[in-house]
Amino acid sequence: MIKTNKDNLITLAVQGEIVPSQIIRTYTSTWDGKSKLGIGVGGINYNLKIGEPIWGWANGDRAESGVSSDGYGSDSQKEGYRQKTGVGNEVKLISGEAKGSKGVIVGKHGYRLPNNARHIQLHFTDDVLDKLAIGDRIRVKARSIGLKIDGHPEIAIHSSSPELIEGMGIFEEAEKITVPVVREVPADLIGAGYGTSAITDHIDIQTCYAPDIEKFALDKLKFGDLILVKDLLCDISRHYYRGATTIGIVISGPSDTSGQGIGLTTIMSGKNKAIKSQIDPEANIKRALNLR
Secondary structure, X not given: XXXXXXXXXXXXEEEEEEOOEEOOOOOEEOOOXXXXXXXXXEOEOOOOOOOOEOOOOOOEOOOEOOEEEEEOOOHHHHHHHHHHOOEOOEEEEOOOOXXXXXXXXXXXXXXXXXXXXXXXXXXXXXXXXXXXXXXXXXXXXXXXXXXXXXXXXXXXXXXXXXXXXXXOOXXXXXXXXXXXXXXXXXXXXXXXXXXXXXXXXXXXEEOOOHHHHHHOOHHHOEOOEEEEEEEEEEOOEEEEEEEEEEEEEEEEOOOOOOOOEEEEEEEEEEOOOOEEEEEOOOOEHHHHOOOO
């Protein structure tokens, strides 16, 4: 079993709020020239949850699981919320009907709307979801930045809590680490997201080419699945790097828009194949974080 430097991480309170559902415009054009009213981004999503299929939702386009949140206040305060939080961090509602209830962060998704919406995705149980409202305030115990696996300083970890990393079933083998994932995909499939910060937003697996969807069984993916991307490096920013490997969490659904697709929150990356995979159909953060 791996060990981390979790006892040396700074834990900070950061605050955010539940944000509204959004669309880019009334209709948009798909990659093959059709019109579509895409929905599913922002707000309180009642039936798209961690562990549910990402495909098959009517008019879904980059649909997000769970509850979408962002920071509030000045731009720098919003950035503090976006950057310092990590998947697995505890969330507590501090206003609204569900005040006092707790949840957990499950991903980061930047929709790249005209106003550059950037969301931290939250998971709550059904009884809490029914009490939530847009604008409800939340407080997060942010413990993420600086996280490392003992003995592997070359591996960059972003947007992750110790609870997530320790719950994923990672093990050491031949001076490398092996991570259970549902499947591997090549960097050839990556679209939007190159050049963005490794600790905010996401990167897209394009879903415009049907043969690739079938070849890599992308249509079988679920929200929260863990994926390994070959030749993608996410250390400071996200870029192509031959021999690198990156682990991501499926946090948003497919898209019919050119260059867009399945959103991955990137959480771990290294050069020279420092990270290997073990295929496990049940490799999902629902199991790693014991979500219900």
